[in-house]
Amino acid sequence: MINHAREANFDGLVGPTHNYAGLSWGNVASKSNVSALSNPKEAALQGLAKMKQLADRGYVQGVLPPHERPHLPTLRALGFSGNDADVLAQVLKKSPELLAAVSSAAAMWTANAATVSPSADTRDRRVHFTPANLGAKFHRSIEHVVTGRALKAIFSDESHFSHHPALPAVSHFGDEGAANHTRLCSDYGAPGVELFVYGQRALNDKAKAPKRFPARQTFEASHAIARLHNLRDEGVVFAQQNPAAIDAGVFHNDVIAVGNGNTLFYHEMAFLNENSTLNDIRERLTGCELHAVRVSGSEVPLADAVSSYLFNSQLLNTDNGMLLAVPGECREVASVSQYLDKLVASGGPITAVEVFDVKQSMRNGGGPACLRLRVVLNDEERAAMHQGVILTNVLYERLTHWVEAHYRDRLSQQDLADPMLLQEVQKALDELTGILSLGSIYDFQRG
Ligand SMILES: NCCC[C@H](NC(=O)CCC(=O)O)C(=O)O
Numbered sequence: 001m002i003n004h005a006r007e008a009n010f011d012g013l014v015g016p017t018h019n020y021a022g023l024s025w026g027n028v029a030s031k032s033n034v035s036a037l038s039n040p041k042e043a044a045l046q047g048l049a050k051m052k053q054l055a056d057r058g059y060v061q062g063v064l065p066p067h068e069r070p071h072l073p074t075l076r077a078l079g080f081s082g083n084d085a086d087v088l089a090q091v092l093k094k095s096p097e098l099l100a101a102v103s104s105a106a107a108m109w110t111a112n113a114a115t116v117s118p119s120a121d122t123r124d125r126r127v128h129f130t131p132a133n134l135g136a137k138f139h140r141s142i143e144h145v146v147t148g149r150a151l152k153a154i155f156s157d158e159s160h161f162s163h164h165p166a167l168p169a170v171s172h173f174g175d176e177g178a179a180n181h182t183r184l185c186s187d188y189g190a191p192g193v194e195l196f197v198y199g200q201r202a203l204n205d206k207a208k209a210p211k212r213f214p215a216r217q218t219f220e221a222s223h224a225i226a227r228l229h230n231l232r233d234e235g236v237v238f239a240q241q242n243p244a245a246i247d248a249g250v251f252h253n254d255v256i257a258v259g260n261g262n263t264l265f266y267h268e269m270a271f272l273n274e275n276s277t278l279n280d281i282r283e284r285l286t287g288c289e290l291h292a293v294r295v296s297g298s299e300v301p302l303a304d305a306v307s308s309y310l311f312n313s314q315l316l317n318t319d320n321g322m323l324l325a326v327p328g329e330c331r332e333v334a335s336v337s338q339y340l341d342k343l344v345a346s347g348g349p350i351t352a353v354e355v356f357d358v359k360q361s362m363r364n365g366g367g368p369a370c371l372r373l374r375v376v377l378n379d380e381e382r383a384a385m386h387q388g389v390i391l392t393n394v395l396y397e398r399l400t401h402w403v404e405a406h407y408r409d410r411l412s413q414q415d416l417a418d419p420m421l422l423q424e425v426q427k428a429l430d431e432l433t434g435i436l437s438l439g440s441i442y443d444f445q446r447g
Pocket of ligand 1: 020023031
């Protein structure tokens, strides 16, 4: 029997310390905007506007809270001591890079928050969640604790939801969450095929790997998640990302491919073994034929795909096809803009394109798809989850006022050491957990 299921998108609310610190080697945008002044208020409002537009179109839209930054408990664990102002002053003097790392608002990119398997795919018929350890980058490796708390607070009913701890935090099990995980299916409530894309094998040094930039997701991590989530062998496909793409700046698979329903929209450079990846999916997909929408390098050169973030788009069902929600930069790159017009006119599964302005996030390498975590839920599961994070008109208004009241409109690297900033963040986040009725998820609230 097919449950009536829908896809809910949980966007990360951009945090009050959103800044450009050049922390992500391999992520071209992050490195090229290092030390630029950021505007956290504008960033958060851009994110909220995207959520609101999609909620208004009838999509189930949720919100995941930002994390506490700068994260003083991390600095104390690394030997800094004294009161909060002392700690901030010392770290600014001794290691400004470390201060930047513990101040990043990177938890906003919730496509990296966790991997989620819908109940239709799992043997125990529960929705499974594993927060990503994000071990490839120090600034992101501290996210999974609060991510896990937030997910448990939202999906607390154990009869429907199963939570796993993040994988071991060593490079062999580097896991970047849903950015390297795509689900294909005939219907959201029917068993689907979960496609896990990894960058390299950690325990086999003869296997192909990128040469210039790091592969953040390992084969070993992807397999561990599939085991933990109790997925059927006939419901999973593992594919290696093309190392040449990683070396060209494609640090996650969601920078070069996106899937929804029976459709996989991807660049020809996405997979190391394109044909076997597609065949593996076709063999396992039931109830429909795979619709592979392949973009060639002659239509859109790889460098244009990376600079425009064409594939970091949300692919969403509509009444008569699919909508591709693209970042504004796609209309600024000629090859991509022309391709999009052709795509919509082609009579294929993607029937509409809509542009979203998420420039503040884009400058750190995060497009519309990076900003959301997809959670497929059936009616019962949707009713069982915490309702306070679902974006209604009222919640949108409250969050907009909250951002207006608490966020700065410019932030430099120096500002990160301002003890007032830490106080502003704590006050704002304390109020936020009240607005979202999430309980005490932050360290500063737990004493
Ligand atoms: N899915 C998009 C993730 C982008 C994220 N960028 C960053 O962390 C850049 C932060 C900075 O450089 O300030 C990353 O690379 O993981």
